[in-house]
Amino acid sequence: MKQTWRWFGTHDSVAIDEIEQAGAHGVVTALHHIDNGEVWSCSEIEKRQQLVATRKNGQPSNLTWDVVESLPISEDIKKQDNDWRNHIDNYKQSLKNLAAAGIETVCYNFMPILDWTRTDLSWPLPNGARCMRFDYIDFAAFDIHILARKGAEESYDSAVIQIAAERFSKMDDAAQVQLTNNLVAGLPGANQKLSLNDLRQLLDGYGGIDEARFKKHHYAFLEEIIPTAEQLGIRLCCHPDDPPFSLLGLPRIMSTEEDYRQLIEAVDSPSNGITLCSGSLGANKNNDLPSMMERLGHRVHFLHLRNVVLDKQQTPGSFYEGEHLAGNTDMVALINAVLNEEERRKKAGRKDWNIPFRPDHGQDILDDLNRNAQPGYPAIGRLKGLAELRGVISALEAVKSGNISVKQL
Template identity: 60%
Template sequence: MRQTWRWFGPQDRVSTDDMLQAGVEGVVSALHHVPTGTVWTPQEIARRQKEIATRPGGTPSGLAWEVVESLPVSEDIKRQTGDWRAHIDAWKTSMRNLRAAGLRVICYNFMPILDWTRTDLVHRLSTGATCMRFDLPTFAAFDLHILERPGAGQDYSAETGAAAREVFDAMDDADKDGLVRNVVFGLPGAAENFSLGDLRHHLSLYAGTDADRLRANLIDFLSEVAPLAQDLGLRLCCHPDDPPFPLLGLPRIMSTEDDYARVMAAVDVPANGITLCSGSLGARPDNDLPGMMERLGDRVHFLHLRNVRRETPDIRGTFHEAAHLEGDTDMVALIAAVLRQEAARRGAGREDASIPFRPDHGQDILDDQTRQAQPGYPAIGRLKGLAELRGIMTALSHDTWGLRA
């Protein structure tokens, strides 16, 4: 298992020095400033590689950019509207440029409009740590009473609707503004952050797009890019929906093991693979993460290891981001499944036997609470998570157990 760390570029409050002190082996990054749908040029790729390879004082860091997260897929591609064909061509050119620069793994997602959704970015726990949280009644209050999406009432039970009304009635204007900012925050570091008006507009463009249509568009996209990735020696890995259930009337198509199995079978080339995110998938009680790794592991090209604590038993419910070993996913069993997959790959002579992973997200603890890094990406909280995951890897890789990281 290759230990990596996400970095958002020179503006990131967590530096390359911090990464070195955390003991990471490689870096996960992207060109967040490049507009979606345009080409990642060799010059911009080389600039990011140089930034990663250089410490703040100008000396070499010894680190390299190893995983792209994410090469964004435009809304036009997801809907097959507007300039979607030109955007696919730009995606292919970016793939070629990334491979020429030595990169091999590209993470992406196919979520409509918002890349992830939370209602609270600094939820305080009894320990004093803060974390990100998704609260269903609060989200319903946003959908029903702030966004006022037509037909939204049909998407919630009477109980949730009543709870949402209570949440909304207790809000003042500052609370409402804060909730809007949280919901539309999107992917940290992304070039696009949506206002409420932007969100309404983009939702209107998805009118009539159901899960079958969106899945067909994903398969069309992969039919274009996955064979090229195979020829180039690249590995593409789709990130799951976050949360893994429909929101705002939009379909979600990468939320379960069946979702992944269908797409892997539809475009059945090794380069078409999976980002197994234990946090996103773990928000659903019907997702068996160790089992998914056992059954789909030969197509897992990248791992996000984090944990969530489900506060309600429903498929669509409330959850918060727990410490890496304290949530509902059995992280020991999941890592054991990863190590078994890596052993199988070594036996088959695969060059990708070591699967890159990163400690995804983390709680803000200690000095994180004054550093003000990207939400979900603190220095110390992620270091704690990485240390815990590294400990599991080391223990399971001991000769006693016969596995090797």
Template identity: 60%
Template sequence: MRQTWRWFGPKDIVPLSAIRQAGAQGVVSALHHVATGAVWTRAEIAQRKRKVATHADGTPTGLTWDVVESLPVSEDIKRQTGSFRAHIANYKTSMEALAAEGLTTVCYNFMPVLDWTRTDLAFRVDHGGRAMRFDLADFAAFDLFILERPGAAEDFGDALKDEAARRFSAMDDDAKAALVRNLTAGLPGAADGWTLDGLRGQLALYDTLSAERLRAHLVDFLAEVVPTAEKLGIRLCCHPDDPPFPLLGLPRIVSTEADYRVFLDAVPSPANGVTLCSGSLGVRADNDLPGMAERLGPRIHFVHLRNVRREAMADGIRASFHEDEHLRGATDMVATIGALLKEEARRRAEGRADAEIPFRPDHGQDILDDIGRGGQPGYPAIGRLKGLAELRGIMTALTHASVRYG
């Protein structure tokens, strides 16, 4: 498996030199400064490639830009409103520019309004480090008493509503403001987010859009862009919902293996594939990550390896959780990696050009000098270095001549 590392561009406080020293071979990046729905030009893409490959003094970094994460899908495309046809055309143009620069793995997601959602970005874990956390009662407090979303009370049971009321009554103004900031943040690496009124306005635009309709819109989007991707040699890979259950009345349609099967089967092209995120999917106890890695294997084009610890289940699906160390938590990481290595071996036997699957250590805990550095939440230098080292150790062991994988 190819070891990559997410880099948010020149403003990222984790420099390319640190990424190389951590042992990464390639970089996962995006043009975060380009507005969603606009065209990524070949010149902008080439400039980012040069920045990845070359230090400021002109010496080579030893890194390549391997994966695009993300080429974002606009809300207009998700709803099929407004400028959605122009945005689809721009998506195809952007893919053409990416392919012209040799970039062929493109991650995207189809989550309405909110990307990954956390209530706490610096939760203190047992060893003293910090991690991102999603607390269902705090989230309910936000939904019920800060956002005051119509219909929110119907989404939570009595016990959870009572706990949310207790939490909210105990919050001072600073705690409320921090909760709002955490829950209205935009895409990782992006400068934009939502105001409360802006969020309410976006939610209202989805009032009549069911999960079934949103799923149909995803299939329509793929039916439009996948033929272009296939012609260009691009592998599109959809990231799952994070967390993998409905939020704020919004539908979530990429939360389980069955969800993936719907659009993989509807558009049965090798260019239409999966970003397997063990952390997002691992929040749900009914998601079998090693089994999913095996069964979805031929269509997995990119992998995020991280682990979460489920703290409490509300209804068998929704849970409070926090980002755990990579080899702890709910997902059997060794078995998951083993299934992915088997898939790579199968691809090599078939002669597939994409036999090597890129992965990155996703979301790390803030440890040691990460604490207080003010980096992108979930993307510390040392915490991810530790995760990558642990994951590399598993892969090294499982591909040793004395064992059966590889």
């Protein structure tokens, strides 16, 4: 399992030097400054590679850009309107430019309008740490009373509607603005920052696009792109919906194991793969991540390892970002399944046997509380997560190699 670290560029509060010191062997990054649908030029790709390869003092680092996260898919492509065919051509050209730079793994998502979504970006925990949280009631209050989406109440049951109304009645103007900013202003990795009016206009553009039609659009995108990816030796890997259920009445089509099974069968190619995010999928109690890895692992090209704690065992529902080894996902069992898949790949002679993973998100602890880092991407919180995950990997590898028995652990 190759240890990587997400980096947002020169404005990131975590420097390349610190990523090296954390023990990561590769970097996950993207050209967030380029508008969705535009071509990633060779010069811009090379510029980012040079930044990754250079420490603050100008000396070379030992890091390389290993995974693209993400090469965004425009709303035009998702809806198949306006300039979507030109955006398809641009996407192919970006893949060609990435391949020319030696980059083979490209993560993307197919979530409509909103990328990953949280209602609170700094939620206090009993031990003084802070984390991100998705509160289903707060989201309903935003949807029904702040955004005032037409037909919003049809998306919620009567109990949620009532509690959301009570919650909204206690929000002052500042609380409403903060909730709105958390939801629509753009989180790390998003290539757009929206206003309420922007969001309303985008929602209007999805009228008549249900789940079945949205899946057809996704598969049509892959039918266009995957032949190019195959020729280039690129592995595309789709990130799941976050959270894994419908928001704002929009279709969400990458939320379950069945969604992924249909995806890889729709366009059956090694280049059509999966980003297995244990946090996103783990927000649905019915998703068994270790079993998903066992059954679909041959198409998993990238891993996000994190955990969420569910308020209640219901979907949709509220959750917060937990410690990496504590939450809805059995992380030890998941990592064991990943190591088993890597062993199968080695025996089959696959060159992609070493699956890249990154410690996804993290709680703000210690000096993180003063750094004002990108939400969900603190230095020390992720370092703690990487250390925990590395410990699990080392212990399981020792057992598998016969150097230590389970009883000795």
